[in-house]
Amino acid sequence: MRSAATGMSAPHANPTEPDARRYARLPEAFAMWRGGTLHGGHVAYETWGRLNRARDNAVLLFTGMSPPAHAAASPENPREGWWQRMIGPGLALDTERYFVVCVNSLGSCFGSTGPASIDPATGEPYRLTFPDLALEDIARAGHELVRSLGILRLDTVIGPSLGGMVVLAYAALFPGAARRLVSISGTAAASPFAIALRSIQREAVTSDPAWRNGQYSPEHPPATGLRLARKLGTVTYRSAAEWAERFDRQPIRADLSGSTPFGAEFAVQGYLEVQASRWVNAFDANCYLYLSRAMDRFDLSAHGDPRVVLRRADLAEALIIGVESDMLFAIAEQRSLAEAFQASGTATQFAPLPCIEGHDAFLVDTERFGRLIGGFLAG
Amino acid sequence: MRSAATGMSAPHANPTEPDARRYARLPEAFAMWRGGTLHGGHVAYETWGRLNRARDNAVLLFTGMSPPAHAAASPENPREGWWQRMIGPGLALDTERYFVVCVNSLGSCFGSTGPASIDPATGEPYRLTFPDLALEDIARAGHELVRSLGILRLDTVIGPSLGGMVVLAYAALFPGAARRLVSISGTAAASPFAIALRSIQREAVTSDPAWRNGQYSPEHPPATGLRLARKLGTVTYRSAAEWAERFDRQPIRADLSGSTPFGAEFAVQGYLEVQASRWVNAFDANCYLYLSRAMDRFDLSAHGDPRVVLRRADLAEALIIGVESDMLFAIAEQRSLAEAFQASGTATQFAPLPCIEGHDAFLVDTERFGRLIGGFLAG
Numbered sequence: 001m002r003s004a005a006t007g008m009s010a011p012h013a014n015p016t017e018p019d020a021r022r023y024a025r026l027p028e029a030f031a032m033w034r035g036g037t038l039h040g041g042h043v044a045y046e047t048w049g050r051l052n053r054a055r056d057n058a059v060l061l062f063t064g065m066s067p068p069a070h071a072a073a074s075p076e077n078p079r080e081g082w083w084q085r086m087i088g089p090g091l092a093l094d095t096e097r098y099f100v101v102c103v104n105s106l107g108s109c110f111g112s113t114g115p116a117s118i119d120p121a122t123g124e125p126y127r128l129t130f131p132d133l134a135l136e137d138i139a140r141a142g143h144e145l146v147r148s149l150g151i152l153r154l155d156t157v158i159g160p161s162l163g164g165m166v167v168l169a170y171a172a173l174f175p176g177a178a179r180r181l182v183s184i185s186g187t188a189a190a191s192p193f194a195i196a197l198r199s200i201q202r203e204a205v206t207s208d209p210a211w212r213n214g215q216y217s218p219e220h221p222p223a224t225g226l227r228l229a230r231k232l233g234t235v236t237y238r239s240a241a242e243w244a245e246r247f248d249r250q251p252i253r254a255d256l257s258g259s260t261p262f263g264a265e266f267a268v269q270g271y272l273e274v275q276a277s278r279w280v281n282a283f284d285a286n287c288y289l290y291l292s293r294a295m296d297r298f299d300l301s302a303h304g305d306p307r308v309v310l311r312r313a314d315l316a317e318a319l320i321i322g323v324e325s326d327m328l329f330a331i332a333e334q335r336s337l338a339e340a341f342q343a344s345g346t347a348t349q350f351a352p353l354p355c356i357e358g359h360d361a362f363l364v365d366t367e368r369f370g371r372l373i374g375g376f377l378a379g
Numbered sequence: 380m381r382s383a384a385t386g387m388s389a390p391h392a393n394p395t396e397p398d399a400r401r402y403a404r405l406p407e408a409f410a411m412w413r414g415g416t417l418h419g420g421h422v423a424y425e426t427w428g429r430l431n432r433a434r435d436n437a438v439l440l441f442t443g444m445s446p447p448a449h450a451a452a453s454p455e456n457p458r459e460g461w462w463q464r465m466i467g468p469g470l471a472l473d474t475e476r477y478f479v480v481c482v483n484s485l486g487s488c489f490g491s492t493g494p495a496s497i498d499p500a501t502g503e504p505y506r507l508t509f510p511d512l513a514l515e516d517i518a519r520a521g522h523e524l525v526r527s528l529g530i531l532r533l534d535t536v537i538g539p540s541l542g543g544m545v546v547l548a549y550a551a552l553f554p555g556a557a558r559r560l561v562s563i564s565g566t567a568a569a570s571p572f573a574i575a576l577r578s579i580q581r582e583a584v585t586s587d588p589a590w591r592n593g594q595y596s597p598e599h600p601p602a603t604g605l606r607l608a609r610k611l612g613t614v615t616y617r618s619a620a621e622w623a624e625r626f627d628r629q630p631i632r633a634d635l636s637g638s639t640p641f642g643a644e645f646a647v648q649g650y651l652e653v654q655a656s657r658w659v660n661a662f663d664a665n666c667y668l669y670l671s672r673a674m675d676r677f678d679l680s681a682h683g684d685p686r687v688v689l690r691r692a693d694l695a696e697a698l699i700i701g702v703e704s705d706m707l708f709a710i711a712e713q714r715s716l717a718e719a720f721q722a723s724g725t726a727t728q729f730a731p732l733p734c735i736e737g738h739d740a741f742l743v744d745t746e747r748f749g750r751l752i753g754g755f756l757a758g
Contacts, residue, residue, distance in 0.1 A: 128640055189628060190628075191619055191622070191623055192619075192622040192623060192625075192626040192627060192628065192645065192646070192647035193614070193618075193619035193622050193623070193647075194619075195628075195645050195647055195648065196610075196613075196614050196622070196647050196648065196651060197614055199643065199645075199647075199648050199651070200607060200610045200611050200614065200651070202641050203606075203607060203610070203641075204583065204607055206639070206640065206641050207603045207606075207607065209588065213640065214640065224586045227582075227586075228579060228582060228583055228586065228607070231575075231579045231582070232579050232611065234575075235572070235575050235576060235579065239572075240570055240571075240572035240573075240706070240709055243570070243571040243572050243575070244570055244571060244572070246571075247571040248571060249568060249569075249571065249574075249678065260585070261507055261585065261592065261593065261668075262581050262582075262585050262668050262672060264578065265675070265676070266571065266574050266578075266675065267571070268571035268572075268574055268575050269574065269575065269578050272575060272578070272579070289640075289641050293641060296644070296645065297644070299628065327619070327706065330619055
């Protein structure tokens with residue numbers, strides 16, 4: 001597959017799998033936010049809908065930490081995407097009206113350059129020689145993609161979770177580059193509670209002997225550490241109330257219970273096991289470590305007084321969404337973010353949602369999110 | 380040291396350390412709640428104040444998962460105890476008035492028989508051959524201790540956290556054995572959220588190669604798994620609001636930051652590290668696994684309709700305390716427990732406390748807890 005915009009061939013495509021990814025080259029020498037330079041990097045992306053003649057109907061979607069750019073099905077890849085019920089004709093991100101672009105984060109492992117990619121200078125994977133990664137780098141890689149598509153100004157930049165932080169970096173770095181902004185379950189700076197939870201997950205990976213200081217082979221990843229990290233991640237993405245409804249104290253399904261000492265006994269443990277198993281086989285450990293730490297380190301105020309930074313961003317409107325049951329990105333954080341937008345003079349809507357699914361509500365309660373975001377975009 | 384009540388010698392006492400522990404023998408063959416028999420077991424305990432002639436002024440204190448029986452200083456051991464500001468003359472557990480007895484849980488590793496103890500049948504530590512442990516066994520071991528002291532009826536049985544569950548098992552198993560009950564930050568049955576969090580901690584231990592299926596030597600415990608488990612435990616014992624106040628995004632103290640890849644950068648990570656290091660050197664991994672699982676498995680309703688069970692317990696009064704910021708034992712659980720007590724016809728006080736310290740508030744906000752519990756006991 002070749003990208004019309006860049007003529008690049010797909011570096012990781014498997015010809016037997018449907019694949020809608022295109023690729024945008026980054027500048028040959030891409031100076032990273034915290035120092036270091038990435039050479040010959042690129043980002044993978046997918047699109048839905050059509051860019052209009054005025055090139056002013058584009059919506060750029062940044063993802064959470066682990067999803068790929070495949071947010072929805074398309075003719076090239078009919079598989080369901082991670083935000084399938086949100087993107088399409090007549091849906092919240094209405095592809096009859098908008099040209100929707102979803103970018104795989106720089107540093108991830110689903111087509112964009114990251115620690116698992118081959119370093120052209122050595123012919124070996126970067127692993128821990130990948131330069132320090134900041135959310136600003138992810139924002140800028142998305143911006144380079146937008147420019148490569150000939151788009152001068154986005155209609156909207158939008159993202160959930162990690163993406164809800166990246167849109168803030170985008171606004172800070174590229175004044176005037178988006179007319180509107182939607183931050184979903186994000187934060188201006190990670191709380192110590194979120195840092196604690198993520199740092200334990202990273203430690204689970206780095207203390208797995210199979211991690212080998214990042215030198216594991218793709219066939220032998222630090223599966224034990226990744227499994228623990230993902231199980232803990234899954235807990236933080238949901239809520240106690242949802243699980244009380246969903247699992248209560250039901251016993252585990254017989255086919256999921258093991259016979260090891262202290263093995264799983266309750267249904268909720270089976271759920272964690274299924275979530276973890278899927279992820280261990282899909283996500284690269286070093287990429288995970290880089291992305292996770294980048295979330296801890298991000299702080300909008302590093303760009304200056306947020307009110308000043310956000311005024312300079314020159315947004316016509318902002319929508320800040322939070323979920324009351326979110327334990328990882330607490331509702332108080334979205335509230336104070338919305339207040340900073342308001343104080344900057346931006347027309348801001350703050351939507352605290354009563355969903356019980358916690359941080360992941362944007363993936364689950366798409367009816368509520370769809371109404372809200374669709375209404376905002378329809379303006 | 381010899382116990383007046385039992386004449387037993389202290390099995391684990393280090394003669395160079397101050398030690399106020401006494402020991403009570405369990406029946407030679409102690410039938411465990413879930414099957415199996417423990418032979419020649421005992422529990423360690425400490426006391427403060429004096430048993431009166433009527434033997435009706437005793438308060439039995441069960442602990443949380445990890446503390447020893449040393450809840451407060453005494454002439455035999457002047458070191459500060461884990462509930463120092465709550466036990467003493469004029470304090471909430473007023474030793475001018477009450478004879479306070481704190482028992483180390485059966486299955487723990489601070490003097491009571493547990494998986495780290497020597498099995499008299501083999502001369503080797505029990506490790507995983509220790510019989511299945513239930514909170515009912517901990518309750519019954521406490522009851523055997525009380526009987527060995529010649530006490531027919533406790534004035535009050537009280538416990539926080541795991542102890543807040545054990546007091547319910549005590550009430551269910553021994554009708555009339557206590558006049559009053561105080562359950563602090565406990566629950567009638569662990570929620571799926573708490574089960575998820577604890578099961579991840581156990582998996583961190585059991586997936587550490589150093590655990591060796593329980594066959595580690597005391598000199599080489601599964602330190603990596605224990606460290607991860609305790610860090611996660613510490614997160615669940617506190618609250619996001621407290622840490623935002625206490626740590627915000629302050630950098631880690633220089634002496635705590637390592638130079639390893641993805642090492643700690645924020646103050647909150649240093650705090651976790653200090654907590655974990657203390658614990659790894661103090662607590663036995665197998666004991667931890669047994670106690671943690673016992674908490675998941677406990678369900679008051681296994682004893683029958685809680686209203687019936689609690690009516691049969693024949694308590695004059697109950698005080699159920701919860702903390703609104705507790706994420707591990709959510710306030711809704713203490714509320715519904717209090718409702719079950721009320722429905723049983725027990726005179727019940729429910730105290731939802733607005734502390735910000737989460738589950739651990741009983742260890743930190745002792746002023747508030749002291750007023751409440753002292754008032755209840757004096758009342």
